[in-house]
Amino acid sequence: MTATAASTARIAALALSSALALCACEREMRRFETPPDNRSSARPETPRTSTLQPAEARSDAVRMPAGNGEGYEGNAYNVAQGKRLYRWYNCGGCHAQGGGGMGPALIDDQWRYGSEPAQIFSTIMQGRPNGMPSFGGHLSEDQVWQLTAYVRSMSGQLRKDVAPGRADSLQANEPEAARDREPPRPGAK
Amino acid sequence: MNRPGHAPASRLKDGTGPGSPEAAALDATWSDPPGLLGWLAAVNHKSIARRFIVTTFCFFVAGGLLAVVMRLQLARPGSKLVGPDLYNQLFTMHGSTMMFLFAVPVMQAVAVYLVPLMLGTRSIAFPRLNAFAYWIFLFGGLMLYVVFVLGAGPDAGWFSYVPLAGPDYSPGKREDFWAQMITFTELSALLEAIVVITTVFKLRAPGMTLNRIPLFVWAMLVTAFMVLFAMPSVMLASTMLIMDRLVGSHFFNPAEGGDVVLWQHLFWFFGHPEVYLIFLPGLGFLSAMIPTFARRPIFGYTAMVLSLIATAFLAFGLWVHHMFAVNLPELGKSFFTAASMLIAIPSAVQIFCWLATLWGGKLDFKTPLLFVLGFFFILVLGGMTGIMLASVPLDLQVHDSYFVVAHLHYVLIGGAVFPLFGAFYYWYPKITGRLMSERLGRWNFWLFFIGFNVAFFPMHLLGLKGMPRRVYTYQAGLGWDAMNMVATIGALTIAMSVLLFIVNAARSLRHGAPAGANPWGAGTLEWATESPPPPCNFHAIPVVHGRDPLWEHPRPEAEGAQPAFTHVSGLAADTRELLATTVLDARPDLRLNFPDPTIWPFVSAVAVTALFIGSVFTPWAVVWGSIPIAIALTAWFWPDRAETSVHLSLERKP
Numbered sequence: 047m048t049a050t051a052a053s054t055a056r057i058a059a060l061a062l063s064s065a066l067a068l069c070a071c072e073r074e075m076r077r078f079e080t081p082p083d084n085r086s087s088a089r090p091e092t093p094r095t096s097t098l099q100p101a102e103a104r105s106d107a108v109r110m111p112a113g114n115g116e117g118y119e120g121n122a123y124n125v126a127q128g129k130r131l132y133r134w135y136n137c138g139g140c141h142a143q144g145g146g147g148m149g150p151a152l153i154d155d156q157w158r159y160g161s162e163p164a165q166i167f168s169t170i171m172q173g174r175p176n177g178m179p180s181f182g183g184h185l186s187e188d189q190v191w192q193l194t195a196y197v198r199s200m201s202g203q204l205r206k207d208v209a210p211g212r213a214d215s216l217q218a219n220e221p222e223a224a225r226d227r228e229p230p231r232p233g234a235k
Numbered sequence: 236m237n238r239p240g241h242a243p244a245s246r247l248k249d250g251t252g253p254g255s256p257e258a259a260a261l262d263a264t265w266s267d268p269p270g271l272l273g274w275l276a277a278v279n280h281k282s283i284a285r286r287f288i289v290t291t292f293c294f295f296v297a298g299g300l301l302a303v304v305m306r307l308q309l310a311r312p313g314s315k316l317v318g319p320d321l322y323n324q325l326f327t328m329h330g331s332t333m334m335f336l337f338a339v340p341v342m343q344a345v346a347v348y349l350v351p352l353m354l355g356t357r358s359i360a361f362p363r364l365n366a367f368a369y370w371i372f373l374f375g376g377l378m379l380y381v382v383f384v385l386g387a388g389p390d391a392g393w394f395s396y397v398p399l400a401g402p403d404y405s406p407g408k409r410e411d412f413w414a415q416m417i418t419f420t421e422l423s424a425l426l427e428a429i430v431v432i433t434t435v436f437k438l439r440a441p442g443m444t445l446n447r448i449p450l451f452v453w454a455m456l457v458t459a460f461m462v463l464f465a466m467p468s469v470m471l472a473s474t475m476l477i478m479d480r481l482v483g484s485h486f487f488n489p490a491e492g493g494d495v496v497l498w499q500h501l502f503w504f505f506g507h508p509e510v511y512l513i514f515l516p517g518l519g520f521l522s523a524m525i526p527t528f529a530r531r532p533i534f535g536y537t538a539m540v541l542s543l544i545a546t547a548f549l550a551f552g553l554w555v556h557h558m559f560a561v562n563l564p565e566l567g568k569s570f571f572t573a574a575s576m577l578i579a580i581p582s583a584v585q586i587f588c589w590l591a592t593l594w595g596g597k598l599d600f601k602t603p604l605l606f607v608l609g610f611f612f613i614l615v616l617g618g619m620t621g622i623m624l625a626s627v628p629l630d631l632q633v634h635d636s637y638f639v640v641a642h643l644h645y646v647l648i649g650g651a652v653f654p655l656f657g658a659f660y661y662w663y664p665k666i667t668g669r670l671m672s673e674r675l676g677r678w679n680f681w682l683f684f685i686g687f688n689v690a691f692f693p694m695h696l697l698g699l700k701g702m703p704r705r706v707y708t709y710q711a712g713l714g715w716d717a718m719n720m721v722a723t724i725g726a727l728t729i730a731m732s733v734l735l736f737i738v739n740a741a742r743s744l745r746h747g748a749p750a751g752a753n754p755w756g757a758g759t760l761e762w763a764t765e766s767p768p769p770p771c772n773f774h775a776i777p778v779v780h781g782r783d784p785l786w787e788h789p790r791p792e793a794e795g796a797q798p799a800f801t802h803v804s805g806l807a808a809d810t811r812e813l814l815a816t817t818v819l820d821a822r823p824d825l826r827l828n829f830p831d832p833t834i835w836p837f838v839s840a841v842a843v844t845a846l847f848i849g850s851v852f853t854p855w856a857v858v859w860g861s862i863p864i865a866i867a868l869t870a871w872f873w874p875d876r877a878e879t880s881v882h883l884s885l886e887r888k889p
Binding site: 056057068071072073074075076077078121122123125126129206207208210211212213214215216220221223224 | 271318319320381384385386387398401402403404406407408409479480481482483485488489490491852853
């Protein structure tokens with residue numbers, strides 16, 4: 047009986063310590079509430095740098111993000127939402143599936159306006175000269191961060207386990223999760 | 236283990252009753268080694284089965300708690316108790332737990348305990364494989380719950396339909412863990428099926444011909460064969476799913492030439508037989524309990540066996556009735572309608588045989604019999620709605636509504652959980668040596684029976700009123716509010732009843748009335764040995780002359796005394812020797828040596844778990860993870876010099 051009790055205690059201790067170890071693991075959260083509107087809060091503003099804009103043209107300035115986009119790149123759900131937005135907002139019209147066309151490629155190591163999340167965020171919000179439209183005010187801040195995360199997954203910047211596996215639509219290149227990381231070269235043409 | 240070096244087997248032979256040195260040697264030979272390592276190394280089928288039953292019951296309680304949370308969320312319209320994300324995880328985990336981690340495994344767990352005892356043998360076939368199957372099941376189930384607690388529980392339903400469960404709509408690792416858990420538990424089920432089939436065919440007591448096997452064993456044998464044909468289908472499907480998700484294959488992607496309906500076919504080709512994998516053992520429980528409490532042999536043994544087999548065959552021919560709402564050819568729908576309705580015939584044969592048994596019997600209204608009668612009421616209601624759902628026009632009308640939820644719970648809980656609870660009360664004294672409290676048992680039954688009907692009957696009406704399945708909330712004023720509240724109250728009643736059961740089981744472990752070998756006066760062989768059975772099951776292997784061996788001989792006058800048996804003797808008492816018999820007429824055939832306890836099945840299971848968890852993150856885990864598995868399996872099957880010398884010495888003539 048004591049042998050059984052001792053072994054039970056040992057098993058309990060083992061189970062408890064492994065349960066504690068699990069507390070350190072990351073949670074795979076999903077949020078289903080409506081994303082906050084980025085027009086509501088007072089924050090520093092920057093001008094739009096592109097006159098090209100989807101839908102109704104806007105002349106107002108673009109607000110800078112409230113945070114630095116943490117929590118989007120480590121979350122598969124947000125990246126997948128970004129992939130969906132990429133399709134819905136016809137990013138492929140210029141960038142194709144990352145291989146580039148009218149616009150530059152997004153799956154290689156070259157970044158004209160910077161490869162950091164904050165820089166890509168600004169690119170989407172403000173637009174860029176020579177063709178990149180300004181999406182500020184057309185998407186919520188939340189969605190722009192999701193797009194940013196997806197754009198970075200295209201050149202393998204994200205962890206394999208959060209990058210999209212494959213799409214249910216036709217896709218010319220290999221899944222984002224299977225791509226090698228391209229070390230970014232800032233300012234390259 | 237613990238075996239002296241090269242000593243040849245001594246000549247201690249079995250065949251004498253408890254208390255003799257031979258019996259003591261037998262007990263020492265067949266018991267598990269002591270200590271934590273010994274606990275992990277155990278291979279005795281009763282130890283493994285006890286753990287298995289407790290584990291599956293823990294999963295049942297966990298799955299039930301998830302259901303209670305769901306019902307609390309749905310009790311009022313517009314409730315904000317859990318969000319949509321958590322709700323999706325809840326119903327997925329509830330379904331997956333109940334189907335994969337409770338209903339099928341618990342039946343196999345009970346079979347692992349009872350089949351060798353009912354067949355009058357000392358061990359289950361392949362005892363190490365049996366232990367391995369348990370560990371695999373435990374790790375697979377734990378893995379699913381660990382990721383659920385980590386907020387990454389699967390959320391695409393227990394059926395995991397693609398494209399919802401595919402990489403595009405279920406990003407992240409949630410569905411990957413689900414798919415791997417399926418592979419784990421179904422691997423375990425397959426191994427247990429092999430173990431049961433071999434035990435039934437080769438390890439029966441002398442004289443137990445095929446037409447003398449207890450009906451529960453028949454039910455488990457048929458179930459095991461069904462497992463062999465059904466489970467590979469879902470393992471294949473889940474492997475294809477995880478390949479779609481991890482390495483970008485396109486099995487289920489129509490854009491690239493794949494097919495989403497392929498998933499449904501593969502899943503339901505398993506999923507429909509799965510219902511009968513749960514139902515047939517339930518029938519087996521009934522066929523064991525009804526004769527005991529009616530105090531007469533079962534009516535129509537041959538008809539019962541044939542209808543078990545007919546049910547198993549038909550079960551593979553009607554999976555498409557889960558897919559009537561998919562655009563399939565009309566001729567196919569007609570065929571599967573006919574097949575679905577046809578299954579009522581063997582089920583009815585069984586029910587009428589039981590009724591005939593009860594009709595002519597002198598009923599003894601103990602708790603197990605109450606659960607049997609509850610089964611009749613609930614299953615017949617569930618069967619009626621089953622006939623309704625088998626017809627295409629009605630199915631299209633109520634598809635994906637609460638009507639289906641009501642039907643499936645009536646069939647599964649009525650067909651499996653009620654018999655199972657009866658079986659717990661019936662065999663508890665055999666496993667623990669003590670009876671459970673009758674008073675608490677009656678409370679348990681009536682709360683369960685009333686709570687069940689209060690919880691699930693309104694769901695028929697909710698479904699007819701248009702409430703869809705799998706919604707996390709609904710608006711007020713649709714006419715669903717009151718019935719949802721009632722259903723929640725019913726769910727809480729069921730929870731209370733299960734709590735009573737747990738209290739009863741825990742209390743009776745220490746304070747129950749001592750049971751003796753055969754408290755119910757039953758006729759099958761598991762009641763011929765002490766309660767709980769000694770490690771070797773039987774000190775003398777019984778010889779069987781009829782279907783109910785304990786009813787063949789008049790009981791001696793003395794209270795609790797066992798009828799005198801004819802038995803065979805002469806197997807070694809100090810090594811794991813076993814008698815194998817021929818398949819058809821159970822004549823003694825071979826003397827087998829069984830393996831000793833070893834840690835390697837446990838280590839192998841750990842290695843397999845490491846491979847599968849790694850494979851969720853990188854395909855390379857399949858390559859590198861196979862190395863530890865190869866090492867563990869090599870150690871598992873490495874011949875032991877001492878063991879071999881004992882076996883050789885036994886083969887020599889004395």
